[in-house]
Amino acid sequence: MKLGRQTYAPEKCVYISHVADIAGSDEACGNLRGYIDQVLDCGEWGCDSHEKAETRMREEAIRSLLEKAELSECDVDLMLGGDLVNQIVPSAFSARSFDIPFSGLYCACATFGQAIAHASMAIDEGIGSAICCTSSHFATAERQYRFPLELGTQPTPTSQRTVTGAGAVLLTGKAPLWRCPEVTAYTFGRVIDLGCTDANNMGAAMAPAAFDTISAHLRETGRKADYYDLIVTGDLGRLGRELLAQLMKREGVNESKNLNDCGCMIFAPGQKCGLGGSGAGCSSLVYCAYLHKLLVAGQIDRLLLVPTGALLSKDSSLQGESIPGIAYAVAIECR
Amino acid sequence: MIGEKEYAALVKQASPKTNEAKTLFAAFCVGGVICMIGQAFSDVYAEFVPLDEKSISALVGMTMIFLGALLTGLGVYDKIGYYAGAGSIVPITGFANSIVSPAMEFHSEGIIFGMMARMFGVAGPIIVSGVCSSVAVGVIYYIAGAVA
Amino acid sequence: MFLEILSRYGRVFLCGGIVCLIGQLLINKTKMTSARILVTFLLTGVVLEAVGVFEYIEEFALAGVTIPIIGFGKSLAAGAIEGARLGLFEACTYGMRSVAGGLTAAIVFGFVFALLFRSKSKTA
Numbered sequence: 001m002k003l004g005r006q007t008y009a010p011e012k013c014v015y016i017s018h019v020a021d022i023a024g025s026d027e028a029c030g031n032l033r034g035y036i037d038q039v040l041d042c043g044e045w046g047c048d049s050h051e052k053a054e055t056r057m058r059e060e061a062i063r064s065l066l067e068k069a070e071l072s073e074c075d076v077d078l079m080l081g082g083d084l085v086n087q088i089v090p091s092a093f094s095a096r097s098f099d100i101p102f103s104g105l106y107c108a109c110a111t112f113g114q115a116i117a118h119a120s121m122a123i124d125e126g127i128g129s130a131i132c133c134t135s136s137h138f139a140t141a142e143r144q145y146r147f148p149l150e151l152g153t154q155p156t157p158t159s160q161r162t163v164t165g166a167g168a169v170l171l172t173g174k175a176p177l178w179r180c181p182e183v184t185a186y187t188f189g190r191v192i193d194l195g196c197t198d199a200n201n202m203g204a205a206m207a208p209a210a211f212d213t214i215s216a217h218l219r220e221t222g223r224k225a226d227y228y229d230l231i232v233t234g235d236l237g238r239l240g241r242e243l244l245a246q247l248m249k250r251e252g253v254n255e256s257k258n259l260n261d262c263g264c265m266i267f268a269p270g271q272k273c274g275l276g277g278s279g280a281g282c283s284s285l286v287y288c289a290y291l292h293k294l295l296v297a298g299q300i301d302r303l304l305l306v307p308t309g310a311l312l313s314k315d316s317s318l319q320g321e322s323i324p325g326i327a328y329a330v331a332i333e334c335r
Numbered sequence: 336m337i338g339e340k341e342y343a344a345l346v347k348q349a350s351p352k353t354n355e356a357k358t359l360f361a362a363f364c365v366g367g368v369i370c371m372i373g374q375a376f377s378d379v380y381a382e383f384v385p386l387d388e389k390s391i392s393a394l395v396g397m398t399m400i401f402l403g404a405l406l407t408g409l410g411v412y413d414k415i416g417y418y419a420g421a422g423s424i425v426p427i428t429g430f431a432n433s434i435v436s437p438a439m440e441f442h443s444e445g446i447i448f449g450m451m452a453r454m455f456g457v458a459g460p461i462i463v464s465g466v467c468s469s470v471a472v473g474v475i476y477y478i479a480g481a482v483a
Numbered sequence: 484m485f486l487e488i489l490s491r492y493g494r495v496f497l498c499g500g501i502v503c504l505i506g507q508l509l510i511n512k513t514k515m516t517s518a519r520i521l522v523t524f525l526l527t528g529v530v531l532e533a534v535g536v537f538e539y540i541e542e543f544a545l546a547g548v549t550i551p552i553i554g555f556g557k558s559l560a561a562g563a564i565e566g567a568r569l570g571l572f573e574a575c576t577y578g579m580r581s582v583a584g585g586l587t588a589a590i591v592f593g594f595v596f597a598l599l600f601r602s603k604s605k606t607a
Contacts, residue, residue, distance in 0.1 A: 026607040043604020049443040139604040148440035149602040152416020157351045195339040204346040271607040353511045366503025367496035374495040374546035393584035400588040408596035421506030424517045425551045434589045438597035450597050461521045468529045469578025473563030477574040
């Protein structure tokens with residue numbers, strides 16, 4: 001059902017019945033210590049390239065999701081996913097191990113939100129169940145966006161660390177027997193560019209997009225920001241979160257104390273992660289490892305997940321382009 | 336929605352600043368120590384290696400490049416660089432680092448199209464600008480000499 | 484004797500440190516990446532040698548200016564200046580000749596170490 005220009009509410013119930021996640025050792029000894037299903041022993045994880053390690057990470061996450069849900073591959077109608085590597089190779093290559101129709105998506109670090117929005121739409125259209133999986137890997141992202149790993153460079157004070165991890169969720173139209181989070185609304189993001197050109201300051205580039213999507217979502221659903229127990233953005237980092245709070249205050253969207261960010265939540269103070277985590281795996285990992293458990297346990301009832309993405313490439317920066325941002329909002333509630 | 340200029344000002348005001356004193360101190364110390372190591376090699380070679388002064392200074396450069404390359408291979412140089420910044424970029428060891436690190440990075444794409452082709456991804460501009468400027472200096476001096 | 488060595492190495496440390504400090508200032512102020520820093524310093528070395536002031540600096544600073552990439556630029560320019568006395572062909576090629584050792588070392592060691600080692604993902 002269309003609620004507004006960008007926002008839709010599924011007419012059928014869309015449940016997030018199961019989650020599975022996997023992460024690198026740094027993520028596992030951060031704030032999410034003890035919440036993560038499976039931990040990589042090292043960044044290479046026995047593979048001869050980091051791209052292969054990321055592919056394997058996704059395969060493991062999806063396999064363990066199927067095991068948890070006690071489903072075989074042919075029970076799942078669709079798999080949606082994306083990552084940050086050129087031509088989303090890890091997503092496509094991990095999909096070849098499964099007998100599940102695949103749809104590859106890309107919206108940089110906002111892909112998780114995009115995947116859930118598209119999957120909800122598909123379930124509304126009659127698909128039985130869908131898997132959404134996004135991932136990122138520190139080493140593949142460094143190569144994709146920055147420098148060779150062994151080059152002795154100093155991170156700038158606004159840089160963030162790409163999360164090594166993957167999170168997979170199973171969306172289904174069939175009501176489970178337990179308290180289960182539901183997707184109750186989703187808002188497609190507009191591409192917003194306020195002229196940020198510093199590729200090492202993604203938080204600043206994405207904050208306006210997050211603000212735009214959140215305010216569109218609230219306006220079109222007629223909800224107040226404090227309707228949600230938590231509004232969690234994807235990977236704005238500490239600077240981006242601060243900028244988002246300032247933008248909300250300026251524009252009169254009541255500044256809410258329930259605002260947080262996956263990038264700020266994932267690493268512990270003292271880890272060398274700049275202003276926080278980033279990457280397509282950041283929001284999916286934090287949701288699957290932590291936020292989903294809060295919802296199921298009843299510690300929160302209403303969550304607005306807003307994965308954010310910076311739509312740049314190494315070449316676009318060199319060509320002098322500014323960095324457009326995008327954000328998707330997904331309302332996840334337990335009723 | 337906020338305007339571009341206004342937002343840029345907001346970002347500038349909210350952005351954390353580089354810890355100037357700390358980074359400058361680290362760069363100064365590490366850079367100084369690397370140069371001292373080079374001087375030590377130079378003094379030792381001058382004493383024991385029967386070559387002329389020019390060859391010795393080339394040999395010192397090669398030794399430092401070897402050390403930079405080795406530390407890069409062992410995965411230590413990027414850790415030094417994390418703290419030292421320019422202190423480990425500006426010395427000749429940093430030049431070695433900028434050649435070895437992409438070569439290692441692209442090992443997974445094979446030896447010819449990975450390692451060999453991408454080896455100069457970072458250091459290419461240094462070599463090109465160096466060679467071109469040296470030719471320019473040579474030609475200018477040649478013309479100046481011919482005129483005089 | 485001891486004092487002489489101390490002052491020698493003190494000078495090297497001080498000058499090398501200052502050169503790197505200038506590089507760090509450039510990084511902090513302009514957000515230059517390492518390749519740009521290296522190019523800037525290399526060209527500085529070429530210019531200093533071309534206008535003839537490098538040898539005076541080197542006399543005082545010793546390895547403090549020859550180990551930074553400035554020294555590489557100085558060798559390039561010095562070679563070219565030397566070649567210019569012999570002819571146009573030499574003017575163009577002697578620059579590379581004078582840094583042949585360093586370049587060869589960088590390429591060969593780069594190749595060998597890249598064969599031996601793989602880059603590793605870094606811990607936070």
